[in-house]
Amino acid sequence: MELLFQIILNGLIWGSIYALIAIGLSLIWGVMDIVNFAHGDFLVVGMYVAYSVFAATQLDPLIAAPIAGIVLFVVGMLTYYLIIRRVEGASLLIQIVATFAVGLFLKNLMQFIFKTDYLLIKDEQQSFFSGSVTLFGADINSAQLATAVISIIVAGIFFVFVYNTRTGRSMLAVSENPYAAKLMGINITKINVIAWGLGAAIVGISGALLSKFYYIFPTAGAHFGLLSFIIVAMGGFKSMWGALVAGITVGVVEALASFASNSSLKVAFVFLVYIVVVLIRPKGFLGK
Amino acid sequence: MLEINNLCSGYRGVQVLNEVSLNVPKGEIITLIGANGAGKTTMMRTLSGTVETMSGTILFQGKPIEFRPTHYRVEKGLIHCPEGRELFPNMTVEENLLLGAYTIKTKDKIRENFEKVYNVFPRLYERKSQRAGTLSGGEQQMCAIGRGVMADPKLLILDEPSLGLSPKLTEEMFVLIMQINQTLKTTILLVEQKVADTLEIATYGYVLQTGRIVAEGPAAELKNNSIIHKAYLGI
Numbered sequence: 001m002e003l004l005f006q007i008i009l010n011g012l013i014w015g016s017i018y019a020l021i022a023i024g025l026s027l028i029w030g031v032m033d034i035v036n037f038a039h040g041d042f043l044v045v046g047m048y049v050a051y052s053v054f055a056a057t058q059l060d061p062l063i064a065a066p067i068a069g070i071v072l073f074v075v076g077m078l079t080y081y082l083i084i085r086r087v088e089g090a091s092l093l094i095q096i097v098a099t100f101a102v103g104l105f106l107k108n109l110m111q112f113i114f115k116t117d118y119l120l121i122k123d124e125q126q127s128f129f130s131g132s133v134t135l136f137g138a139d140i141n142s143a144q145l146a147t148a149v150i151s152i153i154v155a156g157i158f159f160v161f162v163y164n165t166r167t168g169r170s171m172l173a174v175s176e177n178p179y180a181a182k183l184m185g186i187n188i189t190k191i192n193v194i195a196w197g198l199g200a201a202i203v204g205i206s207g208a209l210l211s212k213f214y215y216i217f218p219t220a221g222a223h224f225g226l227l228s229f230i231i232v233a234m235g236g237f238k239s240m241w242g243a244l245v246a247g248i249t250v251g252v253v254e255a256l257a258s259f260a261s262n263s264s265l266k267v268a269f270v271f272l273v274y275i276v277v278v279l280i281r282p283k284g285f286l287g288k
Numbered sequence: 289m290l291e292i293n294n295l296c297s298g299y300r301g302v303q304v305l306n307e308v309s310l311n312v313p314k315g316e317i318i319t320l321i322g323a324n325g326a327g328k329t330t331m332m333r334t335l336s337g338t339v340e341t342m343s344g345t346i347l348f349q350g351k352p353i354e355f356r357p358t359h360y361r362v363e364k365g366l367i368h369c370p371e372g373r374e375l376f377p378n379m380t381v382e383e384n385l386l387l388g389a390y391t392i393k394t395k396d397k398i399r400e401n402f403e404k405v406y407n408v409f410p411r412l413y414e415r416k417s418q419r420a421g422t423l424s425g426g427e428q429q430m431c432a433i434g435r436g437v438m439a440d441p442k443l444l445i446l447d448e449p450s451l452g453l454s455p456k457l458t459e460e461m462f463v464l465i466m467q468i469n470q471t472l473k474t475t476i477l478l479v480e481q482k483v484a485d486t487l488e489i490a491t492y493g494y495v496l497q498t499g500r501i502v503a504e505g506p507a508a509e510l511k512n513n514s515i516i517h518k519a520y521l522g523i
Contacts, residue, residue, distance in 0.1 A: 173379075179374060180374040182338060183367075186387075186390055187359045
């Protein structure tokens with residue numbers, strides 16, 4: 001029983017960061033109806049930002065996460081302004097190819113700057129978030145716990161922004177009915193820029209958080225990108241709450257699966273659960 | 289208030305409107321009537337800027353706006369309530385109305401506008417916490433017009449407010465439109481297919497046929513116009 005609790009707690013921790021990654025994708029998808037195939041690459045850029053900050057200043061990635069957020073906010077805005085703006089209203093295929101190209105570009109840019117080596121942030125002095133804490137009888141790595149807490153705080157701030165500010169509400173309006181939103185006097189281009197900036201910033205923060213635990217290499221985003229597509233589809237397109245719920249679900253499924261069978265099979269179980277969910281609820285948990 | 293000269297517009301190279309000229313004086317209800325496919329909706333979209341102007345001018349309060357983006361026109365007080373209501377279905381009535389006041393900056397003014405709207409449409413007040421998508425057709429139309437009023441319109445463009453409403457509700461809707469014009473002093477450009485009712489409340493009317501104005505005149509005269517009789521009143 002205690003072991004099960006430990007596993008689920010672990011799942012919740014990873015789930016919260018998956019949710020954060022997926023919320024960024026869901027936002028752009030919802031506001032613009034564009035699937036961002038560069039999402040995983042945004043994540044990798046976030047990881048490299050955290051790595052560079054650590055290499056230069058020894059600052060822990062969990063503390064440097066806001067810096068990755070700011071850098072990716074700019075990357076997201078530039079992506080919209082330079083590329084996406086030109087394919088607005090074009091066919092879905094053209095938009096997919098455009099975002100895919102952005103992803104390829106970023107991947108190769110990272111490869112050019114940092115080479116293909118697997119990098120790892122090794123905090124020799126163990127200055128931050130070392131050791132573990134005991135929570136209701138379960139042992140939790142304190143860095144992981146801090147990551148989960150930061151993920152939840154960032155997601156919380158994001159939701160407060162979306163539902164309680166004028167800009168946030170206009171994002172929801174554009175997401176529900178872009179034509180009507182335009183007639184309300186909302187400057188759609190401005191909202192799109194902000195959505196891309198915010199979506200990228202959130203995934204950049206996630207990347208910085210992940211860099212504490214994962215090897216960093218140019219194609220590291222592929223796995224997480226794919227996972228976040230699954231999460232968004234499972235949660236329900238355009239529903240950011242759905243992304244939150246589905247992200248945590250995926251984390252727990254992964255943890256249970258790697259305990260019950262083999263950790264290399266955990267992704268297969270995630271896909272299995274995904275298939276079952278969309279068979280029962282084709283629009284996902286909270287899809288409308 | 290609004291002066292349109294030789295306006296041409298359309299979609300992706302297909303011209304729909306051909307040299308349309310029209311004038312909406314302050315404080316009046318002007319109507320644009322025409323059959324399906326005459327170009328009425330294209331005309332309204334061109335005025336709000338969701339369809340691009342090809343040539344011609346649109347003067348709003350004396351200033352050219354034909355190349356200004358939609359949000360600029362909304363800020364200046366040109367509000368377009370589109371055909372088919374176009375509400376935000378998953379938001380509540382109140383949230384819909386609040387978005388209507390997007391260009392209003394002060395909280396007091398927004399509160400005042402809420403009162404205005406709830407005064408004209410008490411039904412919306414009863415339904416304020418309900419999701420807009422679950423309202424009846426008539427209530428949805430009230431919500432769409434109310435959302436327009438929230439923006440403090442100088443000119444309110446209503447595109448087929450009677451669409452999908454029963455004859456009784458249509459009549460009520462026309463009374464409400466008249467009320468908005470009289471009590472709130474809002475100038476209205478009303479686009480309709482229900483010609484007889486529309487000419488009852490409008491002061492002046494234009495008839496659009498395949499992208500051109502084919503007749504115009506004071507509403508009372510248009511009622512007796514032979515083109516209109518034949519084409520729209522079926523008498």
